[in-house]
Amino acid sequence: METKQENVIRTDYSEIMQKSYIDYAMSVIISRALPDVRDGLKPVQRRTLYDMYELGIRYDRPYRKCARIVGDTMGKYHPHGDSSIYDALVVMAQDFKKGRTLVDGHGNFGSIEGDGAAAMRYTEARLEKLTQEVFLGDLDKNVVDFVPNFDETEKEPSVLPVKIPNILVNGAEGIAVGMATSIPPHNLGEVVDAVKAYMKDNTISVKGLMRYIKGPDFPTGGLVVNKDDLRKIYESGTGKIRLRGRVEIEKLKGGRKQLIITEIPYTMLGANIGKFLNDVASLVETKKTTDIVDISNQSSKEGIRIVLELKKDTDVENLTNMLYKKTRLEDTFGVNMLAVADGRPETLSLKQIIEHHVEFLFDVTTRKYRTLLDKEQEKREIQEGLIKACDVIDLIIEILRGSKNREQVKKCLVEGVTEGIRFRIKASEKAASKLKFTEKQAGAILDMRLYKLIGLEIEALQADYQETMKNIAEYKDILDNYDSMAEVITRELDGIKKEYGSKRRTSIENAEEAVYEEKKMEETEVCFLMDRFGYMKLIDKNAYERNKEAAHNENRCVFLCMNTDKICIFTDKGKMHTIKAVDIPLVRFRDKGTPVDNLSNYDSSQEQMLYVAPLGQIKQDQILFVTKTSMCKLVDGAEFDVTKRTIASTKLAEDDELIFVGSAGEMEQVVFQSNGGYFLRFLKQEISTAKRAALGVRGMKLADGDHLEHAYLLGGHQEYAISYHDKEYSLNKVRLGKRDTKGIKPRI
Structure with a gap:
């Protein structure tokens, strides 16, 4: 019996991983996430549109269920999840996301406020007229290459013959592996004018193109307020566009005003509208502004309308600037014009995108007119044969009969x-032997019907022949002359602009940085409360005085501070988190409060609070730090007056952590307790004062495997007792020793 020989290839595992990952990354980049610069479509969009074209779901025919479109696309061309196909279909039908919708959706296709589309079994769709005529119009003229689908049972276009730079008109967004694209939408009419300008002069600069393309044109309108930056963005293909919503002021009776937001920044689409409303409400709750009386979202299918009712003497300009600064009413759109060009991802300038598209346009137009010319020449051959046949029709009839x-x-x-x-006369046979029709002409003659011999029909045939010759001359001229082809393309572009062009929605301007005067807060004393679950709140000082006993019994941290102060939280990981008191809700005594995790970078799952105090108090004190390995130091409180929300409060050795942080202002002695049961009491003066970034000095000499568990601060002559082995033990009984000694083990 023959043994099957195995072919074992020995190679480094890292090489296999590297090759596999690169193959995967390129597959995601080229075949999924990035659009092709020629038609501006990702594969899923291209396949969906082509499938609708194949199914005959045209703009002038009835809608078809989206489930049918999705299923057919998935089965024939796109073997991925149905949700990815339906999501792509939905976005192509949403007029608030696309510069020009490519799909005409019927049913619930979501809303500008972030509501999702209905399930595909409920919604219907068909192609837009623009898509059918401008994106798919010449597919039957061999203008693009067709490639086999995933199982080689169907053919699909490698690219659609789009007649406009769709990547600019509709923009694009996509996240690939190690790269992402973000191209804003533009005005169709302006883009067409820029393409025509490039065709007239291909040395035109980006600055020259920007005489036609003023800037992005978002479907949500709004304002682009950094006009001077646009040239650099379009030259490099990357940058940030600053967007603002459009704000109008309406006067009401009694001298009151209301601020109306009629257009939003493109980045505020979806759930961010709700976030904006919450941010405005938060400004009111935290007393950052007292000018807003009421907020209401009156948006509808007719458009955006967010109404802020204002107090009588409101400084509207200052409030508007505050909204720009503190909310997403002003936002940035990150531009990264990355697309697949010549089979590889490339960051393109505005001119490069138009260059690629014009080159594609000329290629498509050349193939189109070559196909048309071939058809006309084939038609001419047959027409010439029929005309020639009419001249010798009697001979042909004699041949047929014989x-x-x-x-x-x-x-x-x-x-x-x-x-x-059999010929009737010898002359006929001689004439027949001289006939030289082509195969196609002969076939046409044999298929010709007798009524074609009527005089008028012969005249019509000759007229058709003249028309064919005229078309052949025209097509040859277009194929042989650049100017003639450019004129044909220009004519098509003019027609597209005339039928599908629209007014610009987004204004382009230069605007000053939003500056507002923050009203000085009236400084008052409040009480900070934090319960054992980490919920924080501020209450009025009078409320604290009335509920003093309950406040201390129910909370782990209770202290008075100013409402302009900061709250500092020290953790066992050596971090200090700060929270502005003004950001903590000022509520009634019995209200729950807000979790500390929500207002700071503190993570209750990763670290543990050791000390909480107001910065005003900390600055006047020294802070004692003690670690698990018995390192200790004193740090001046002024070092913790910083602007960052989170800092390293001390330096820790590897695998070390803090066990104690506290104010050392009134302490005279410190007692360390180790896990092994040793106690050491020594004077505060023996602990060095050091900087935040220092490790400190050793406080207690620990046996192997032992570590510190607790540190206690003692005042002058006060008694300080702890529970030790379920018995009360006075720390004052611990013999006073020296720092960096072993300490004693009490007998209890």
């Missing part, structure tokens, strides 16, 4: 073979 079969007639017409054919 032949035995079709093949005999065809051979006579093409090659002049007369054998086996």
Whole structure:
């Protein structure tokens, strides 16, 4: 029995991983996430549109269920999840996301406020007229290459013959592996004008193109307020566009005003509208502004309308600037014009995108007119044959009557073979032997019907022949002359602009940085409360005085501070988190409060609070730090007056952590307790004062495997007792020793 030989290839595992990952990354980049610069479509969009074209779901025909479109696309061209296909279909139908919608959706296709589309079994769709005529119009003229689908049972276009730079008109967004694209939408009419300008002068600069393309044109309108930055963005293909919503002021009776937001920044689409409303409400709750009386979202299908009712003497300009600064009413759109060009991802300038598209346009137009020319030349051949046949029709009839079969007639017409054919006279046979029709002409003659011999029909045939010759001359001129082809393309572009162009929605301008005067907060004393679950709140000082006992019994941290102060939280990981008191809700005594995790970078799952105090108090104190390995130091409180929300409060050795942080202002002595049961009491003066970034000094000499568990601060002559082995033990009984000694083990 023969043994099957195995072919074992020895290679480094890292090489296999590297090659596999690169293959995967390129697949995601080229075949999924990035659009092609020629048609501006990702594969899923291209396949969906082509499938609708194949199914005959045209703009002038009835809508079809989206489930049918999705299923057919998935089965024939796109073997991925149905949700990815439906999501792409939905976005192509949403007029608030696309510069021009490519799909005409019927049913619930979501809303500008972030509501999702209905399930695909409920919604219907068909192609837009623009898509059918501008994106798919010449597919039957061999203008693009068709490639096999995933299982080689169907053919699909490698690119759609789009006549406008769709990547600019509709923009694009996509996240690939190690790269992402973000191209804003533009005005169709402006883009067409820029393409025409490039075709007239291909040395035109980006600055020259920007005489036509003023900037992005977002479907949500709004304002682009950094006009001077646009040239650099379009030259490099990357940058940030600053967007603002459009704000109007309406006057009400009694001298009051209301601020109306009629257009939003493109980046505020969806759930961010709700976030904006919450941010405005938060400004009111935290007393950052007292000018807003009421907020209401009156948006509808007619458009955006967010109404802020204002107090009588409101400084509207200052409030508007505050909204720009503190909310997403002003936002940035990150531009990264990355697309697949010549089979690889490339960051393109505005001019490069138009260059690629014009080159594609000329290629498509060349293939189109070559196909049309071939058809006209084929038509001419047949027409010439029929005209020639009419001149010798009597001879042809004689050949037909004297032949035995079709093949005999065809051979006579093409090659002049007369054998086996009965002629009435010898002259006819001689004339027949001189016939030289082509195969196609002979076939057309044999298929010709007798009514074609009517005089008017012969005249019509000759008129058609003249028309064919005229078309051939025209097509040859277009194919042979750049200017003629450019004129044809320009004519098409003008027609597209005339039918589908629209007014610009987004204004382009230069605007000053939003500056507002923050009203000085009235400084008052409040009480900070934090319960054992980490919920924080501020209450009025009078409320604290009335509920003093309950406040201390129910909370782990209770102290008075100013409402302009900061709250500092020290953790066992050596971090200090700060929270502005003004950001903590000022509520009634019995209200719950807000979790500390929501207002700071503190993570209750990763670290543990050791000390919480107001910065005003900390700055006047020294802070004692003690670690698990018995390192200790004193740090001046002024070092913790910083602007960052989170800092390293101390330096820790590897695998070390803090066990104690506290104010050392009134302490005179410190007691360390180790896990092994040793206690050491020594004077505060023996601990060095150091900087935040220092490790400190050793406080207690620990045995192998032992570590510190607790540190206690003692005042002057006060008694300080702890529970030790379930018995009360006074720390004052611990013999006073020296720092960096072993300490004692009490007998209890």
